[in-house]
Amino acid sequence: MQDLWIVGGSGAALEVWAVARAMEAAGPQPWKVRGFLVINGSLEFNPEGLEVQDESTFLAAPPASSALIVLGLGEPSLREKVAQVYASKGFRFATLIHPSAIIGPACSVGEGSVLMAQAVLETHVKVGEHALLNVGSSIAHNGSLGACCSLGPGVRLAGWVTLGNRCDLGVGSCVRPRVTLGPDTRVGAGAAIVADHPGSATLVGVPAVPRPAS
Incomplete structure (x- = not known):
């Protein structure tokens, strides 16, 4: 033990x-x-x-x-x-996976990652090392998360979504199919991502746009 x-x-x-x-x-x-x-x-x-x-x-x-x-x-x-x-x-x-999480076929979860209650990986999803998938978050088919990504409660990623390393998606945000977000992208709570972004920015709103630097 x-x-x-x-x-x-x-x-x-x-x-x-x-x-x-x-x-x-x-x-x-x-x-x-x-x-x-x-x-x-x-x-x-x-x-x-x-x-x-x-x-x-x-x-x-x-x-x-x-x-x-x-x-x-x-x-x-x-x-x-x-x-x-x-x-x-x-x-x-x-690697911790809550008993109520759903892991579909042909999915992989990197070492050190944590999937909380009712997290869902549908099929052919790849989750990198040390990712944190919060309560009720879901990733549809062919999704890919880089290392150390965080999905807040209720985040929804549609099919073929790709996140670079260290992306941080706020509670209730969603990403449309085939969108790619580069490393260090932050997404505000409730935002809807409809287009690719190279990363290192905070995206907010519906549809989401980069938040101006303060």
Whole structure:
């Protein structure tokens, strides 16, 4: 039985823990949640008796290599940086899929990704490493998500949608078929994406357009 540590101390970590707990309730897992790794001991919720360790202390004297890591961090770029730190220390990452999630045929989910309750991958969908698919998000056929993407609750991606690395789509947003969004695209809540964008911008509105720089 491997120890599973969740990195983070805010809402995303709490939601990741809920997925792990649901998986444990559904049947035996090769791991057991040990606790949370947080910055400066800051935790925004009650861990129900689980351990809480400062991340820097944990990394200075890591436990046995059998320990697994999962990232409870909502910000895609931060998730990428933290994943690189733990990978450099030799840690492996757990992939968590809520029992109510639906994974269709010919789909793949990258190491370290988390699929929350009622997330749906229809068919021939590829999800990169350390992606975070929130409650009720769905990806239609032939979709592709790069590493460290985040889909908010209720996000809808139509068929043949491609997202580059570190894209972050807000709650209730949607993307029409065959649209490609480049790396580091942010999409506002409720936005409707109807055209390709090269990335590194925030798209808002219906139909969505780049938000002017402030």
